[in-house]
Amino acid sequence: QKEVEQNSGPLSVPEGAIASLNCTYSDRGSQSFFWYRQYSGKSPELIMFIYSNGDKEDGRFTAQLNKASQYVSLLIRDSQPSDSATYLCAVTQRGNTGFQKLVFGTGTRLLVSP
């Protein structure tokens, strides 16, 4: 089982619709959860983070966390063509040394059509 799993997509949605991106993780000890956006040929860019169960909203983005189900999601409302990118889910994991690191999923490609 992969540590962080995402559907590779592509997820295609029309402009103005809600895009829903999902992620599951295997380590129950994970404490912090992040969503990164990566445009083709660019570096990942942090767009949301969440630490507690429930929802966290920031503009058109809502992150949802359910630790019992080991599930994280990202909702993008009023999707725009400029949202077309790969979205990476990342979770913290405490290594054998006791220090934390981020483990990334392979990403979901989102395509928003005009």
Place this chain on the structure above:
Amino acid sequence: DAGVIQSPRHEVTEMGQEVTLRCKPISGHDYLFWYRQTMMRGLELLIYFNNNVPIDDSGMPEDRFSAKMPNASFSTLKIQPSEPRDSAVYFCASSLSGTGVLYGYTFGSGTRLTVV
């Protein structure tokens, strides 16, 4: 804030040559990470440092890879000798931790390495 600075942006080298990638983290950040990204494997963590000390290098694929962080503002990733399968985009990222919580990383713009 200039962000995380990586150099070079692109590197093309011949198999067997030594390659050195450089990274300057954000001032004040206490974590530094080196990742490799390929289409097949996504983002793979190679090694990370906390306060300039290597913490976990279990992701370094082979002895041909080495990394150093001589001070808080500079790190290098070296591949010697390079092989075509090392071709990838190499990212450096830095982060600030607080009360045991790791905040999100800031990534550099990456180095696209091509080994021919």
